[in-house]
Ligand SMILES: Cc1cc2nc3c(=O)[nH]c(=O)nc-3n(C[C@H](O)[C@H](O)[C@H](O)COP(=O)(O)OP(=O)(O)OC[C@H]3O[C@@H](n4cnc5c(N)ncnc54)[C@H](O)[C@@H]3O)c2cc1C
């Protein structure tokens with residue numbers, strides 16, 4: 001019997017994956033996703049969608065590694081199934097190169113990705129401006145396919161989707177028993193969390209079908225990720241810039257940076273430029289909260305602030321958010337559930 005009404009606010013990568021997890025793990029819940037924007041208009045639609053973690057300063061490293069491993073395992077199974085093409089999930093191998101030796105030759109996630117090793121001198125000959133490199137195989141989500149596939153999976157589980165901006169969670173009081181907050185950068189306005197801030201990232205989608213490997217400068221500022229119909233070139237990190245408009249001057253910088261790393265990109269034809277706001281935070285906010293206002297009570301689970309690493313972590317954080325929802329279920333006033341029995 002479905003007795004618990006859950007609303008997930010935010011229909012981006014984090015909201016959809018959380019809604020899918022709840023609808024699969026907690027059959028007693030009906031789940032509705034309410035969001036101002038959906039794919040192709042979310043942050044994830046701009047991203048290359050490659051699984052290479054960025055460490056959060058204030059989340060314990062073991063927990064980040066666990067989230068990454070859960071996400072990697074989930075996507076590994078999809079990549080290795082008949083659904084891979086529709087979901088846009090596949091393996092991608094390549095090189096991460098550094099101009100100076102990084103502090104850690106083996107990042108915390110080295111044994112989650114496949115075949116991680118340091119590059120040989122012969123391999124480094126491809127990158128004459130770099131002195132050190134790592135090579136491995138990881139997974140990549142083509143967001144234009146992956147996000148609609150997630151949404152379809154959610155609807156197949158009986159989930160509902162509503163396009164709407166929420167001005168206050170109290171709008172949902174009475175209609176839902178538990179509210180899950182997956183609004184990314186929207187949390188700054190919606191709940192006034194001063195710890196979450198935008199880091200604008202701009203990318204170019206180019207036509208370079210001859211490139212089959214990812215190439216990433218370890219400084220995180222220059223990267224080349226081959227996708228299904230295009231290759232994503234990046235990028236930029238502009239803190240506290242709220243503009244979603246790509247800056248034409250930046251396009252030339254991105255092309256210059258990437259051509260230095262991969263000379264065959266000189267003069268490549270640009271298909272599109274795009275920009276998105278990474279919802280940056282010292283730690284992902286993953287916790288439950290009971291909110292009170294004027295004698296009313298609302299159970300909330302937060303899951304936002306994935307910064308530059310949403311794709312790398314989203315299944316791990318969705319599973320944790322699902323556990324938090326499960327823990328709230330017995331706490332909800334028995335009048336709520338009884339009235340519907
Ligand atoms: C250029 C760029 C490249 C990236 N590359 C990678 C990569 O290679 N690998 C990786 O792991 N990550 C990457 N990322 C990061 C990744 O894209 C993000 O971490 C992820 O998309 C965040 O997802 P989200 O669902 O939290 O946010 P969003 O996609 O922003 O979703 C938030 C949703 O909430 C909705 N919303 C907000 N406020 C409200 C409200 N008040 N009412 C209703 N709805 C609301 C919005 O409309 C939106 O749909 C990249 C990001 C950028 C910008």
Ligand SMILES: *[C@@H]1O[C@H](CO)[C@@H](O)[C@H](O)[C@H]1NC(C)=O
Pocket residue numbers: 037038039040041
């Ligand atoms: C995405 O944004 C465009 C332009 O604002 C709009 O026309 C389109 O309906 C949006 N798509 C979705 C799925 O919200």
Ligand SMILES: *[C@@H]1O[C@H](CO)[C@@H](O)[C@H](O)[C@H]1NC(C)=O
Pocket residue numbers: 142144145228229
């Ligand atoms: C790739 O291009 C083909 C042909 O133009 C198109 O049908 C398909 O939808 C595109 N796929 C993606 C993921 O963009």
Ligand SMILES: CC(=O)N[C@H]1CO[C@H](CO)[C@@H](O)[C@@H]1O
Pocket residue numbers: 009166168169170179180181182183190191289291300
């Ligand atoms: C969308 C949402 O649930 N927003 C709420 C997030 O949590 C804070 C409390 O920390 C609420 O005030 C917001 O309204």
